[in-house]
Amino acid sequence: MGVMRAIKGHRKALTVIIVLALASPIFGVYLSELVGYHEPLDLAAGLLGLEELTEKITWTPLADYTVPGLPDWLGYAVSGLLGAAVVLALGYLFLKLLK
Amino acid sequence: MHIPDGYLDPVSCTITYLLALVFAFLAVKRAKLEGEERKHLLPVLAAAIFVAQMLNWPLPGGTSLHFLGAALAGILLGPWLGFLTMTLVLLVQTLVFHDGGITTLGANLLNMAVVAVLTGYYVYKALPERFGAARPFLAGWLSVALAGLACGIELGLSAQFLYGLAVTVPVMAGWHAVLGVIEGAATAAVYSYLRGRAPLLTGSR
Numbered sequence: 001m002g003v004m005r006a007i008k009g010h011r012k013a014l015t016v017i018i019v020l021a022l023a024s025p026i027f028g029v030y031l032s033e034l035v036g037y038h039e040p041l042d043l044a045a046g047l048l049g050l051e052e053l054t055e056k057i058t059w060t061p062l063a064d065y066t067v068p069g070l071p072d073w074l075g076y077a078v079s080g081l082l083g084a085a086v087v088l089a090l091g092y093l094f095l096k097l098l099k
Numbered sequence: 100m101h102i103p104d105g106y107l108d109p110v111s112c113t114i115t116y117l118l119a120l121v122f123a124f125l126a127v128k129r130a131k132l133e134g135e136e137r138k139h140l141l142p143v144l145a146a147a148i149f150v151a152q153m154l155n156w157p158l159p160g161g162t163s164l165h166f167l168g169a170a171l172a173g174i175l176l177g178p179w180l181g182f183l184t185m186t187l188v189l190l191v192q193t194l195v196f197h198d199g200g201i202t203t204l205g206a207n208l209l210n211m212a213v214v215a216v217l218t219g220y221y222v223y224k225a226l227p228e229r230f231g232a233a234r235p236f237l238a239g240w241l242s243v244a245l246a247g248l249a250c251g252i253e254l255g256l257s258a259q260f261l262y263g264l265a266v267t268v269p270v271m272a273g274w275h276a277v278l279g280v281i282e283g284a285a286t287a288a289v290y291s292y293l294r295g296r297a298p299l300l301t302g303s304r
Contacts, residue, residue: 009139010139010140010143013143013144013147014143014146016147017143017146017147017150020147020150020151020153020154021150021153023154024150024153024154027153027154027155027156027165028153028154028155031155031156032155045106058197059194059197059201060194060195060196060197062195062196062197063196063197064196064197064198065153065196065198076153079153079196080149080150080153082195083149083150083153083191083192083195083196084146084149084150085146086191086195087142087145087146087149087187087188087191088142088143088145088146090142090187090190090191091141091142091143091145091146091187092142094141094142094183094187095138095139095141095142098127098130098131098138099131
């Protein structure tokens with residue numbers, strides 16, 4: 001099955017993915033800020049007085065689902081679309097290697 | 100649940116990396132034997148889980164949760180393709196978005212791609228069909244609870260953490276046992292939807 005055929009076969013799923021990515025800032029940015037979101041793991045680490053080693057050094061310009069120069073909500077949505085595209089591309093590449 | 104760099108000591112990092120690599124080797128070998136249809140679901144399911152994980156549901160008290168998707172991957176694709184699906188998601192999260200550390204990637208894979216997927220898969224498989232939606236619900240719930248427990252054990256055993264297992268296990272396992280209820284509900288909802296639309300996906304496992 002070629003990539004194009006595979007994409008056609010999953011058109012509905014891909015539509016859902018795009019819609020979810022576009023809607024994601026509502027949850028991941030707006031509502032998160034509203035309640036002052038923290039990961040349970042970070043909370044636990046905070047209690048234990050532990051610091052994240054690579055908080056200040058990072059290997060990617062897209063750290064924490066932000067895009068430089070874009071407001072958080074837009075960066076988050078772009079990150080969602082971009083990330084999904086990278087996952088799809090790597091996934092199909094991996095399937096080719098699996099043969 | 101993504102452990103950042105600096106939370107685990109080098110020994111814990113090495114051991115968890117080795118375990119994840121062994122599992123990855125087995126998974127790639129076994130995945131080759133899977134059917135084409137199932138294989139071709141991997142990229143799409145991974146992309147869907149990736150975006151689903153970005154939907155944080157805030158909870159009162161300054162925390163929130165998001166769908167993990169590992170149990171769903173295990174139920175739909177089995178343990179090997181399920182592992183590879185979650186691995187793909189975690190690789191992109193770590194390398195492209197700095198969600199989880201590089202030295203702790205092995206541990207994160209162990210928790211979310213091995214423990215969570217296997218738990219989801221085996222709980223689903225162990226329960227008889229008459230349990231209906233309770234199968235994916237329990238699979239989702241326990242997958243998150245046990246992944247949280249594994250995470251707590253790793254942190255507790257790591258010399259990097261000042262507190263031992265007596266603190267880390269109750270904190271991580273306790274939290275995720277509660278959060279897992281929502282994972283169960285989400286897994287059951289997606290499963291029920293797919294069962295109606297694409298029975299082949301949910302039938303043969």
